[in-house]
Amino acid sequence: MSARALWHPFADMGAVAHERLTLVRGEGAWVWDDAGRRYLDATAALWYANLGHGRREIAEAAARQLETLDAYSIFGDYANEPALELADRVAALAPSPGSKVFLGSGGGDMLDTAGKLARRWHAERGEPGRVHLIGREHGYHGTHGLGTSIGGIPANSAGLGTLVGDVSHVPHDDAAALEAEILRVGPERVAAFFCEPVIGAGGVRLPPDGYVEQVAAICRRHGVLFVADCVICGFGRLGTWLGIDRWPVQPDLIALAKGISGGTLPVGALIVAPHVAEPFFTDAPGAPVFRHGATYAGHPACCAAANAALDLYEREALIERGRTLERPLADALAPLAEHPLVGEVRAGLGFLAAVDLVEEARAADPAAVVRLQMACRAAGVLVRPLGTGIAVSPPLTVGERELEQIGDAIAHGLAALADTRLVG
DSSP states (O other), X not given: OOSSOOOOTTOOHHHHTTOOOOEEEEEBTEEEETTSOEEEETTHHHHTOTTOBOOHHHHHHHHHHHHHOOOOOOSTTOOOHHHHHHHHHHHHHSSSTTOEEEEESSHHHHHHHHHHHHXXXXXXXXXXXXXXXXXXXXXXXXXXXXXXXXXXXXXXHTTSOOSSSSEEEEOTTOHHHHHHHHHHHXXXXXXXXXXXXXBOTTTOBOOOTTHHHHHHHHHHHHTOEEEEEOTTTTTTTTSSSSSGGGSSOOOSEEEEOGGGGTTSSOOEXXXXXXXXXXXXXXXXXXXXXXXXOOTTTXXXXXXXXXXXXXXXXXXXXXXXXXXXXXXXXHHHHGGGGGSTTEEEEEOSSSSOEEEEEOHHHHHHOTTHHHHHHHHHHHTTEEOEEOSSEEEEXXXXXXXXXXXXXXXXXXXXXHHHHHHTTSOO
């Protein structure tokens, strides 16, 4: 057993005990380990360092806030100026004017908030039976109880029993299947549908043409709340502020996190459309109270960091770079599709991509994906292992030379994987 106490999330701790990558510094698109070796951060850490690392403006904003009001809750009638400013700025980005913003500590918080709020809203409107939540196969909505249940990655819920009931899943790429499921369950029982515009942790799966518009219309037709999970897709990752605003739809709820602060401090935000917020914002006697919230929601230093991050996105015109660089990234990875170990390269919508290994390679060597990740690391590039392959989502600050380096490192990794003769 390892002598160190840290238990890493999503980790084979038996393996980590023998080989741990300890990072000590980050600057721009690069990070350094404790041996002084430099790596290209091709995943923007965990999909969130959209601005790159070492942004002094964000650190200074958080430090200034810590010197005045370091921390305080926003429960009840308490507030702080950074939280008020951040909520106003995020609301101004919403596709529905007059939206409200519920803050939290990260994406998992916001997805749990969305599920609870969807059920509560229907109850306030006289439909307490609308509690069923529908997710998509391959979807990922965090690791809280509700988000784990809605997510469509079976390995993440295996052995946990039933966390949240009244949940079902539909194929990720079939709008008609969503309507069929709503009708099967009964529209009078369905509260919400959860949709990542581009599925992230479930394998970087792009929506078919027209899919987002179709599911939004289906939800509207049946009175089901449409929840857009833009935790990964927001803040430039799809070349727009929110991710979902790349399509002409108006979700009822939009979950945001990760890039909102450039990943520097934990912040999450849920945009709530006016019609959903309205019952809770009336001053009538006996108005409902949404009894939910995270301890660190609206944390002043975290919100100050997020406000500084939003300033950087604006000043450096970085939001649109997600769309500008999506084709160069796809082009840099396209040659990999010809490799015999590669089953599919998924790219071209947003600044993220996945390279899947063929099923035969994964069956012959269950550790093939991790071996590929480690070979890329040996080539100086950090990629993210997923169930069937690896993913990349670089900072928005990289140039096309770095994209070529990512493609070269993955090609090196595939060659190293083939040379082991454990696969193929």
